[in-house]
Amino acid sequence: MKQEIKAQKFNWIDISSPTEHDIKYLKKKFRIHPLVLDELINPSPRPRVEPHKDYLFMVLYYPIYNVKTRETSSRELNIIISKKAIITSHYETIPPLKTLFDNCRFNKQSQKTYLSEETGQLLYYILSAFWQNCFKKLEKIDERINNIEKHIFGGKEKEMVLEISLVKTDIINFWRIIEPQKEVLESLLKEGLEFFGESFLPYFSDVLGTYERVSNALETHKETILALEDTNQSLLSTRINEIMKVLTTFSVVMLPLTLIASIWGMNFSRSLPLTNSPIGFWLISFLMFVVSVIMIIYFRKKKWL
């Protein structure tokens, strides 16, 4: 589906799920290299900036969190930018892009802000929205981390193992998506200056700055969740070890008693002592009691119980 906004100095064409028909239209109208148009249809393996004669071609990835599967996946955004047009192409909705595009279509104020200057400025607003939006995701991760912390010290170590693993995987996937894009922003700084002129330096370094804040915040989250994982593991293993120790000690107290009972269960009709005594049973029961008391005292003294 192709949508177009006509601004004073340029057109913004947003294509979602590009069809053969859209590609033909672009080929005809903008003389874009067939290999670039191919990439609009097929998924591109890596984010990058490609300088062409009359335009720049960019491949970006936007991290998106799926509440159902609790997973972070990436959505591809292709941007072709020339002096006269900016073409954004994607398969699935990229929320910050959609918001910006709809604002530019229906809101006069936004049109003034975003579309009154050159394509370079619009690219800046798109990239800026793209990265600013990541902060919201980071805040959600922050909440989940605070939540985990509260539960760990509230005695729910076991339940938190999976939750910690999920948040950690979420952070790592987020990081795997944004990490390779640093290079894109850095090469945009170089290629962009050549293409748009020096006046765009503050714009693009602002975007790089936003990226770096996102990246630092993610790093902080990563270290925090790793430390919490360690903490949880050590609390959990201390607790499990305690339980196992108590259970094992209990078994060990039972064993000699069972041995004693088994001994007087042997069929030595003539030689087994006390069997005919009227208090034999009570004597042996007393013996068992003494043995267990001694063992418990010993274990207490050794601090095993």
Next chain:
Amino acid sequence: MKQEIKAQKFNWIDISSPTEHDIKYLKKKFRIHPLVLDELINPSPRPRVEPHKDYLFMVLYYPIYNVKTRETSSRELNIIISKKAIITSHYETIPPLKTLFDNCRFNKQSQKTYLSEETGQLLYYILSAFWQNCFKKLEKIDERINNIEKHIFGGKEKEMVLEISLVKTDIINFWRIIEPQKEVLESLLKEGLEFFGESFLPYFSDVLGTYERVSNALETHKETILALEDTNQSLLSTRINEIMKVLTTFSVVMLPLTLIASIWGMNFSRSLPLTNSPIGFWLISFLMFVVSVIMIIYFRKKKWL
């Protein structure tokens, strides 16, 4: 609650828990952008410095340790600074700010020191107090670490697991609060120079230096507590393993004895040897004794006991 101090060249307005009324007053008197005033009322998600035409807007976070819940949380401090006024706004008390403000109100000497020059100097004193005060917190953490160290080697490994986890979480939360503020101080160095002039460079780099000392000390504490956690875990697991080994070995010694007793408990009235012997029981008891002695010697030799 709004409080105001009038100095020679500027006013210091401190607002705690700003109300609609305070906001209107600020709007009317200082022509501050509505979005900035909004942030005074609502919590801001990230620390930052925002340069405006006539003033700088800063969002800072102050780490505060709650003795009851044993947790470190952050309190937000908003600063609006122009040539003629410095406005500090916060919801909860920020101790070093309160001390400074009260000194400036009631102490003539302090007024001379802090209020006789421009707003830039006062900002320096506020930020300086803000970060200097973190050292006291760090010293408390230091004490707790020394305390942990003493107990670990005093045989209280188990009790220290939770204490180590708490101190570690405390350090990490502290770090999570101050880490993103480095960027604020760095951009203050840039924006501040533009706003206040070059003569403020030594002041702001002094604040950055204090921040870096806090940050380094925190890093040292972090590494120390991580090393202590490792040490504690390895001492603890060695001890638990020893206990489990002894208990298991004891069980293993019991088992063959129980088997022997069970064997002579079988109902083979005709074929079970020794059952009618007058010393049968004593022979089997002797057998058990021999078996257990052999096992204990074997385990000793193998160093399992």
Next chain:
Amino acid sequence: MKQEIKAQKFNWIDISSPTEHDIKYLKKKFRIHPLVLDELINPSPRPRVEPHKDYLFMVLYYPIYNVKTRETSSRELNIIISKKAIITSHYETIPPLKTLFDNCRFNKQSQKTYLSEETGQLLYYILSAFWQNCFKKLEKIDERINNIEKHIFGGKEKEMVLEISLVKTDIINFWRIIEPQKEVLESLLKEGLEFFGESFLPYFSDVLGTYERVSNALETHKETILALEDTNQSLLSTRINEIMKVLTTFSVVMLPLTLIASIWGMNFSRSLPLTNSPIGFWLISFLMFVVSVIMIIYFRKKKWL
């Protein structure tokens, strides 16, 4: 086997599994130092660039993944490059080199692209293909990592232990092969400029850039697999610990029951209570039932079950 392509300004000689005969030919035709020719026949221990008077000698390693043994090993590529000829020598097939060579032999278009300029350009195309090709390998590793992630949270932790170890070893071997070649590319930048002139700077820094992207992607993969390994281990150990706890608790419930049964199995014909009672068995069975219920309630309360 020696193959030769004659271009306008130079010859490309590709030798696979060089024989004595090939070496003699090279010695005669290009006056190459005997020690260099020796290295063509014998494996060289380290990648490097050696500047000689009339030519550069390079030793490179190409990482190759063996689908059968699931291992990454390296294949050596020796390049001798002068103004008039480029000699590539290797024992086993280097896929990207073979593709390039075959293209240059049979495809007119490729000949135009790759062979119309100087040997420096061809070297750039060879190195570029060499490193670009590594991305395909990295994408396969990426797929495997995604696959592992899916299975870990799908409850197949145990099965993933070996798969994670294999992918990790694969990444490490890949890294061990490419890591020492950074230095080669850096010294090529220096030696190459002296040899080919300054116009080759963008070519060789492009190759270095490609290397660095490969290296960064590999680093990302390494951190990801390490985090997944940790996650898997903690999920796995939590699960195993749970199982062991349940099993041990079950044993502990059985033990007192067995003790009770053994006690009433003792041969105290006169003193053992209840033995002649008509409901003795049922009373003891009830006792066992009560004991086991109390223990289960106790363990439930302590959250051990």
Next chain:
Amino acid sequence: MKQEIKAQKFNWIDISSPTEHDIKYLKKKFRIHPLVLDELINPSPRPRVEPHKDYLFMVLYYPIYNVKTRETSSRELNIIISKKAIITSHYETIPPLKTLFDNCRFNKQSQKTYLSEETGQLLYYILSAFWQNCFKKLEKIDERINNIEKHIFGGKEKEMVLEISLVKTDIINFWRIIEPQKEVLESLLKEGLEFFGESFLPYFSDVLGTYERVSNALETHKETILALEDTNQSLLSTRINEIMKVLTTFSVVMLPLTLIASIWGMNFSRSLPLTNSPIGFWLISFLMFVVSVIMIIYFRKKKWL
């Protein structure tokens, strides 16, 4: 206790355990700021350099190893240095300072070396002795590490757990003491140049170099002990696991035998087979033998024994 050496150009006053009387003397004679004099009496929380109008005030910490408690603690050294005097103040003995002071008092040759020039040079000799002396401590740590290494591979893993923990804590405490002093030496380089003139640059950078060598050596020791701890833990856990496996396997072999014996211990006077057979006991014993042999063979085949 105050001791004084008079050199040609300046006096060296060394005060151990400063009293009120000493403080008054200093106040009267050198016009030192009361806050600085306060710090001579009270412990200072952090190492630092404070430039004053006529003098520099330094707070340093010297790491000292207590052989009895096997702990590394720090001793504070305060230095006040002007053009005409150098005052060193401390509570407990600082060995390298004491050696230097005594040499300067009694040894003519030392006086010539250390006291013939300006206070800057003497400061250099004091700091140099301070840091050079740390090497001796590092060598002792080195010896202890070598000793641990020898014992680990000599089968004393268990005994080494505590020793490793002690050495690690020792290294970490050492590091915690010297780490914050880097900043002191760096700011001395700056402040010192202003105070003493540029000719002192090589002296102070030599001290900084010595500090960095101490710091690097400590880093090496830290990494080494961490690696040894890992090695020890993995050797130890492998050994414990082996023992537990053997013990558990042994229990598992015993259990079916006990079950068999218990089965023929049941009181089924009419239906229990073989009870009246003259070889019943021997048949069951043979059954037990067969069962245990099968289990052992099975465990051997599975490599569990």
Next chain:
Amino acid sequence: MKQEIKAQKFNWIDISSPTEHDIKYLKKKFRIHPLVLDELINPSPRPRVEPHKDYLFMVLYYPIYNVKTRETSSRELNIIISKKAIITSHYETIPPLKTLFDNCRFNKQSQKTYLSEETGQLLYYILSAFWQNCFKKLEKIDERINNIEKHIFGGKEKEMVLEISLVKTDIINFWRIIEPQKEVLESLLKEGLEFFGESFLPYFSDVLGTYERVSNALETHKETILALEDTNQSLLSTRINEIMKVLTTFSVVMLPLTLIASIWGMNFSRSLPLTNSPIGFWLISFLMFVVSVIMIIYFRKKKWL
């Protein structure tokens, strides 16, 4: 034992196990400072370069692998270098030095290469041989690592624990020996230039380059062995856990059966059901069979078996 080679411009004196006599000879002939000569006889604690008026004094350590004890230890090499002589002194044989010295003595070609220029060049050849030789050691470590990798995935995890620990300790000891020598080479670059003139810059930076390649390769080996250790530990612990789980499950299946047998072993002559039934034993055996089948099915379903 003193050996001497006379070159055109200088003498090379190699002393192994220096005696008092050798020291006197050096003192007399070269006017070397007594403290330096002392160090030739006594072991020096740290590698370093000491510039003196007429000569440089260097202390180096050469890592040597003892095949018998499987340990890496260091051998000290002292070098005194003036314009007219180079003195190498050591206690034990330093293989690369011995090879070079013997070549210079007996091989005319080598004499031409190594001795025809100034002492600076010879120092370069000695240091170069010294560090180049480390690569051979690194290749042996590489082989051992590959060997470990093959065995880990071949099911010999247990046997590899010790081998991994040995290789790791070997790498760490190697690293501990060469790490402090970086500083020596860096200060040689500075002192050496002053002493020998600027033309020696490429020589000494070549040696530093070789050192850095050794250091990088060692770093790669260290990371590889650490990753392999982790992998081995996780494979091993997964395997041990599996075994323990199976063994424990087996015990748990045995326990209720033993309880049943014990129950019918109780001496309730009147109230124990089925004791007089002709099929009592078979009914109870069937009960045991049913109980064990149910448990096994339950454990299978829970994936515990």
